[in-house]
Amino acid sequence: MNPAIVFRDLTVSYGHRPVFANLTGQIQAGSFVGVLGPNGAGKSTLLKVLAGLIRPAAGSVEIDGRPVKRRAESIGYVPQAVQMDEDVPLTGRDLVGLGLDGHRLGFPLPTRRRREAIEAALAEVNALHLADRRIGRLSGGERQRLLIAQAIVSRPRVLLLDEPLNNLDLASTQQVVELVKRLAHEGEMAVLLVAHDVNPLIGRADEILYLANGRMAMGPIDEVLRSEVLSDLYGYPVEVLRAAGRIIVAAGAMDGHAHAVSAASPEASVMLP
């Protein structure tokens, strides 16, 4: 089987602060990978390196066996859900069309092929009924599905989603994750989705890529989210708790307090005495 993404010895630093070093891995076509880790671990940075938007200090990225380059139609990119004014003059159809030929100058030729490609992408995200609605008047989840249609309309081999679940309610979150899973499996795309919380990915993502402390661990959720693996990654004791089908990652900190969050990373958003 031919991996869609191969990265070797990736090292990135901002100024003197190293973000991560010597990351090596590969992602198969048709595989849905969740990218997790604490804030500042370099999740979004890794995505941008894979997209060719950030040049790593060392290492290489290959998409379909070729070095990643600018003007890549084989990569789709979905950003965080953004707020838009209601009257912004842009419909769902316009938004998706920009994913097809938005990098070209002048006017799009209104060909049948263009129209069909846009309709097909809209249909894949169950958003045909949103085609003529303005994007500013849609809910966050609806807008996010349109951004996914925009990213896949050019039939990319690789789909990168940078925190697409932020600002979404629970129902929309599950809808988007289900959609992404289906696109990966049926569309034979390699999909990386950056998330804060592992829980919406349980039972849906094939693997997770956990970034912490400049290093990574990759594999099925149950193999990576284990105390031994995460403790080794962080370099200090980390507990993984499972309760009512949810996963909570908790770190025993040096001051004797335990930090816990449901976001599957030991950040101190909840302090336990």
Add this chain to the structure above:
Amino acid sequence: MTLGWIQEALASAPVQHALVAGSEIAFLSGLVGAFVILRGQSFAGHVLTDVGTTGGAGAYLVGLNGWFGFLSFGVIASVGMELAGGRTRGERDLATGVVLSLALGFGALFLYLDAQLAHANASMAVLFGSLFTLDPALVPWISSLAAVCAAAMLLIWRPLALASVNPELARVRGVPVRAMSIAFMVVLAVAVETDALVAGSLLATALIVGPAAAAARFVSNPLRAGVAAGVLGAAIVVASVLLSYDSYNWLPQHTSWPVSFFVAALAFLAYVVPAAARRFGVRRMAEVTEA
């Protein structure tokens, strides 16, 4: 009622110049305005008018035509805002606000010195516009600059729109996002600063925001909304010039009302009347359904 006064108006050279230069720049302004809405950059438009005030007032002080002052300060400020701004919109607005107060400080100084030393009328021209006293030699320059900018917008509107809604995907597809932003800001500066000649620097954004906001209510594609706004803006300027010409006879004292007043008033009406009509229409339809 006779429309002879319109023929009389059209025969006058200052009116001709005002109509040609004014409607061309109004078209560009409407076109740009739709993308100002798409990019959420109306704050930048206001900054450019304020910085332009300083440039326009400074130009009169050294004996240049106000347009060159408006334009040079506006273009420098637009590129500066893009280059110096922080990564987030909030940071950028903050940096802009600080530079803006400095520019306005100098604007106040220049306007004062204008009144004291150079032209008694300069501050009126800078703040409220000078379309009827336009230097005829400038008309071809304004026309060609507006045409070049409008052509550039029609050429880059797709990458510009993609860069506005999804900058990362734009960069993946090879769009030079930064260059797009700078190019757009320069075109915005040209539009705003030339509007300052039409409506004065106080009201220069009326032609950017008003027609585009009105058009965006009815047209949902950015380019079509821009073209519709441009046509609407040009119509507003033509009507304003003619009304200003005719207003000479409205008061017994015989004095023309400023073009900028009519521009602002008509832009407001263009925005408000359709909304009111729509609301009224909806209510009537509701009554019909009830009956």
